[in-house]
Amino acid sequence: MPETEHRWVIDLELTPPSLGDNTADADRLVAGLQKQLGSPNVSLDRTALLPLPDLLRKNNYRVRCIVCRDRGAWKVIFATGPADDRPIAGLAVDLGTSRVVLRLVGLADGRTLAESAFDNPQLNVGADILARIHYADTTDGLEHLQKLIVDGLNRHMALLCRQADITQEQIHLAAIAGNTAMSHLLLGTNPHWMIREPYIPAVNRPGLTRASDLGLNIHPGGRVLVFPNIGSYFGGDLIAGILYSDLHRRENTAILVDVGTNAEVVLGNHNWLMACAGAAGPALEGGVTKMGMMAGPGVIDRIDIDPKTHQFQVHTIENQKPIGICGSGLIDLAAQMFLAGMIDLRGKLVPGRCDGRYQEKDGLGYLVVIAADRSGTGKDLTIGQADLDSLTRSKAAMFTILETITTTVGVAMQDLSKFYVAGTFGSFIRPASAISIGMLPDLDIDRYKPLGNSSLGGATMALMSTDAVDEIDAIQERITYMELNVNQDFMNRFSAAKFFPHTDPSRFPSVQVWQE
């Protein structure tokens, strides 16, 4: 994180008025802030204005206030006495399509007060974002979706506040990072045109909105910062991720990848940022295999296969009996099977190397990962050839996207100083496994950095400093978004990447070593 320059909370000591200096209370405060902030564009919200005269006189013209900045204009949104020791809080939100994560922080000191997460209540209306966008077009559909998410936020915010022993009125700022569609649904703006050519969002930079306009139950004068997007397919969650990763401030070119059904990539340094997004297919999220599922207790997140004995060593979340496999587990499985010779260069099962785990059904081969007697479901956990083919396509798409963006910019993958992997995926994935199957390039393992929830991290950073708002806008402005054209070049790269690890194994020297 960069150093905090201006907190949202400012303490001021004003000169009391006199017959010779009869400036009004509000204008006295504004003048003090103009000096402190170095900007002439300062004004007061009504909520801050009304209590001001008594507040100033009670505290001998010492005042603590919360300021926010939007498009060059500063606004005082709250004022209190300097001795008011109730925490002034901000709420950071990772507004995911499936999962929403909240973090309560102190605006004055940046301390985390509490955290929680909940399933996006819009899941009941539509599991994926496309279904919700269509639903938004039905009568009152948009209002319903907006209400669902705002109600969910209010409900869980109340719990969070109880946990932190504060009231919701003590929250004055919310910073919310979500994909473009989720941001639209929160704002109540219709995402209708996002999914229709030429794929135009209603808004790229929503800036600061009054919390009361959205129905968010924080302080009546509170503001909501919704992170900007740069198009229908590159949302505020990624802008938050860039902010959090510091990619935009690095001298050496680095890359940030958010892996999912849609793979989003940002490449750049302190001079330029290039982004693209492309479909990688659901395999990387564990979404296609029969046993695939999101991370949770009993889900396999790591597998090792002994190269000599071919014994499977399976790790599950919370060490419970295995019930399924998540994206990172699947990549581990495929990588280990490949290194053990159980699948070949084309990603096809090699029955003779599978030690009796190989079976067939309706002419399709599959491998038993966990036998029924050791699984948590009482049934075999298996991976089929079709699952592997799907994974092969997904990993090839991921690699092709990486190759295309680096080639376009003229940066060799080997020259990437850092390779950030965002999200839960980034936290669980073992880079060596992703390299083994040729999904990610063969870089020194220590250049790979998991970012964790970078969307929440970026949202939290926005609460640390008023400068973050400008920084976010600057990031949004600097990004060049590259449309991925599925042309002959792309298809050639994709075909070459469908091998394990690649048709050109010299690009993956480490894999050759690991195979030995």
Place this chain on the structure above:
Amino acid sequence: MPETEHRWVIDLELTPPSLGDNTADADRLVAGLQKQLGSPNVSLDRTALLPLPDLLRKNNYRVRCIVCRDRGAWKVIFATGPADDRPIAGLAVDLGTSRVVLRLVGLADGRTLAESAFDNPQLNVGADILARIHYADTTDGLEHLQKLIVDGLNRHMALLCRQADITQEQIHLAAIAGNTAMSHLLLGTNPHWMIREPYIPAVNRPGLTRASDLGLNIHPGGRVLVFPNIGSYFGGDLIAGILYSDLHRRENTAILVDVGTNAEVVLGNHNWLMACAGAAGPALEGGVTKMGMMAGPGVIDRIDIDPKTHQFQVHTIENQKPIGICGSGLIDLAAQMFLAGMIDLRGKLVPGRCDGRYQEKDGLGYLVVIAADRSGTGKDLTIGQADLDSLTRSKAAMFTILETITTTVGVAMQDLSKFYVAGTFGSFIRPASAISIGMLPDLDIDRYKPLGNSSLGGATMALMSTDAVDEIDAIQERITYMELNVNQDFMNRFSAAKFFPHTDPSRFPSVQVWQE
């Protein structure tokens, strides 16, 4: 009025989006406005954002929007189609302590749509502003006063809209000019400290407030511009007056006077502005004499006394039977009596010159202006020595204030290029009469300019151009407010001015001519 530079209504034609230009709808509009307005600080209100996507597509990316500017930041507060031929209206308000005047104008063309006036409903709570300021300190008193005036505005706005055949939703902007206390009571800010040393208002520059925050029933996204003040005793009504008079743009020094119980004076030109305010007493508003009253049907507003026959020629408003006299009528009466020799240099009645109109009661002399049989009240309308003494003090105070401010700045009264007189008083007063009694300086009559309702005029100008907001702020900033110290100099000037027209008659050469 200066030329209109930027209307509040802007018509734009945007380039439709394409695969190669996927800027979001809101950001496309913002970019268009940034170019048009020459400012990077443009954003959209939620009320303007929500309908935008459909609006743009229905109108092939041609859009009409209302923008407003506050502290350097532009906001789009409404957007509609270019073919929308419903008038977009603004409301100008002269927010008087006693009387409120409304004017509905078209924001796009500046045309006046309708006008009306009503008594300030706060009169029921307190006739004068001091009573209301005290009432504001009682339980719910401030809220009650705010509700009274806002309800009054809403009620009369509804009538006005019916008259102009528009809906209240078609009003997007209100510009309100009132004295500092009335502005506070409208905003709901407590004027408590205004009347207590060192006399500090809660706010000098309220800027733009959301109409919905004040409860004003115009368009939900509409804004209210409350004119700034420069202290408890120099309000937004006077800033509006300066804007309207153009004093701040004139090359030659001129003066603007608002005559009332409190006399407010602004002196200046395009380089500087100096202001002061002082108590002149209620006589000039017709507030002390038994027969004094505010202008209305049957009220004497003009009197001529034939210098030979001493016959009274009385003019009343709407030519009804006389029932009283207003401030300007009283000045006429005193001036004519003085010129006819009925009162002497000290303002004392000269019984022998009063042709039987002179009477006494309890040892106090008075003059019958209208005998009972010709009056509208069935009683004699009289003016007493005490009334005349009160007028003498008031006119002396007025002249002393004028002399003090001009002397302080070093401008000879004779060099004033224009002498603006604001308000109803300014419209009715005959400069020659005011000069005759030595209330106003002996300038060429044609330098005197009545301004009429300059508060309403200034408020209307604010609706004509977005630049007016900056101009208003610039006026407010440029004014140097001079405290009138009642020191020996002041008292000497005041004593000298208590003569008719002055102890130094050479300062009033015209009066000597008129007396002959």
